[in-house]
Amino acid sequence: MRALVAAGLVLVVTACSSPEPGGTAPSKAPAPRGLKVEEVAGGFQHAWDIGFRRDGSVLVTERPGRIKLVRDGRVTPVDVDLGDVQARGEGGLMGLVIHPDDQRFTVCYNTADDVRLVTFRLDGTKATKVKDLLTGMPSNQSGRHSGCRPTLAPDGTMYVATGDIAQARNPQDRTSLGGKVLRIDPETGEGAQGNPFASSGNANERRVYSYGHRNVQGVVFRPDSDQVFSAEHGPDVDDEVNLLRAGGNYGWDPSKGGTQNRYDEDVPMTDRQRFPDAVPAVWSSGSPTEAICQAAFWNGKLAITALKGSKLLLFTLDGTGRVQDVSIPAELDDSYGRLRAARTAPDGSLYITTSNGTDDKLLRLTGGV
Numbered sequence: 001m002r003a004l005v006a007a008g009l010v011l012v013v014t015a016c017s018s019p020e021p022g023g024t025a026p027s028k029a030p031a032p033r034g035l036k037v038e039e040v041a042g043g044f045q046h047a048w049d050i051g052f053r054r055d056g057s058v059l060v061t062e063r064p065g066r067i068k069l070v071r072d073g074r075v076t077p078v079d080v081d082l083g084d085v086q087a088r089g090e091g092g093l094m095g096l097v098i099h100p101d102d103q104r105f106t107v108c109y110n111t112a113d114d115v116r117l118v119t120f121r122l123d124g125t126k127a128t129k130v131k132d133l134l135t136g137m138p139s140n141q142s143g144r145h146s147g148c149r150p151t152l153a154p155d156g157t158m159y160v161a162t163g164d165i166a167q168a169r170n171p172q173d174r175t176s177l178g179g180k181v182l183r184i185d186p187e188t189g190e191g192a193q194g195n196p197f198a199s200s201g202n203a204n205e206r207r208v209y210s211y212g213h214r215n216v217q218g219v220v221f222r223p224d225s226d227q228v229f230s231a232e233h234g235p236d237v238d239d240e241v242n243l244l245r246a247g248g249n250y251g252w253d254p255s256k257g258g259t260q261n262r263y264d265e266d267v268p269m270t271d272r273q274r275f276p277d278a279v280p281a282v283w284s285s286g287s288p289t290e291a292i293c294q295a296a297f298w299n300g301k302l303a304i305t306a307l308k309g310s311k312l313l314l315f316t317l318d319g320t321g322r323v324q325d326v327s328i329p330a331e332l333d334d335s336y337g338r339l340r341a342a343r344t345a346p347d348g349s350l351y352i353t354t355s356n357g358t359d360d361k362l363l364r365l366t367g368g369v
Helices: 008-013 203-207
Strands: 036-044 047-052 058-062 066-071 073-078 093-098 104-110 114-122 126-137 148-152 159-164 181-183 208-211 217-222 229-231 239-242 290-296 302-308 311-317 323-327 339-344 352-353 360-366
Touching: 036 066, 036 073, 036 290, 047 352, 058 093, 066 093, 073 339, 093 148, 093 159, 104 148, 114 339, 148 217, 159 217, 159 339, 181 290, 203 208, 203 323, 208 239, 229 290, 229 302
Parallel strands: 047 093, 217 290, 290 339
Antiparallel strands: 036 360, 047 058, 058 066, 066 073, 093 104, 104 114, 114 126, 148 159, 159 181, 181 208, 217 229, 229 239, 290 302, 302 311, 302 339, 311 323, 339 352, 352 360
16 A cells, blocks of 8 residues: 555645655645636536637536536527437546637547547537547446546647546556547547657557546646646545656556556556656645646646545646645635636636536636736
């Protein structure tokens, strides 16, 4: 068993970091002042992701298999055929990203057979399927570890965060799309040019950007930088914030080198004994976990929602991507329950969703500098 860090909120934010060797743990920082939380809309059920349109409206996905359009506080169901969505446990309709043409959007969801990315075209409040962008991502019938969230990169490629579906060999198997961060062409679904395994004879491996992940919940790009960060669920300890490297192995291996099929969650989140070159996290929750979720940059800080922790964590980073301190705004500390989505709006505000299962909210954050 791994050594556990003592529980307690102060330790979570002050002493539970896993910096590079020789680094120091981040300190607790004062929460930002003047934070304003506005309830934009409510009545959602497990609101999973958010997309902004040029006219100011917002698309919101709901895990049971619905998409809502929010305009001026009014919520309108989108007429879209999502009859093949299988909502079980953690799975269902999940991530969403709007394409630059402002008409197409891509969602990620579980079917009876797989997890897939599907692109639709929106006309008013009706969405028509364009294509299956990527099919065959592994799926657990229970929905466990089905995390799947697409995000468009500044270079126009699409990054896709995936869960390992609690199958022991997936994270270290580069021919499996589970337990990975993928980088694909948003038009074809194929591996993007310049990917670390672009010369592989296996199409799935050509899509892989990083591997050895457990259940990645979100990927975000630091403004005016080439840095890419991910937020990832740990087992009973060690949620992780990772600075992604092309081709990097992040060290999760519940198969113990392929020696067992049992999903052994007593292995380290980043196993540097088995994988000396595994990339260490820039921050780790220690114990207890927060079930950190989506990440966004807001007011110069890395903002990450927490499901179990029911809070928003704000990370101050230095130029290299190391965590300097962490703060928790009181306005969102167990005030709205479980927090899931986080996307920075075009006007600079931060939108987040709650994920409590009934009357979930779309929240807008301003101020807090």
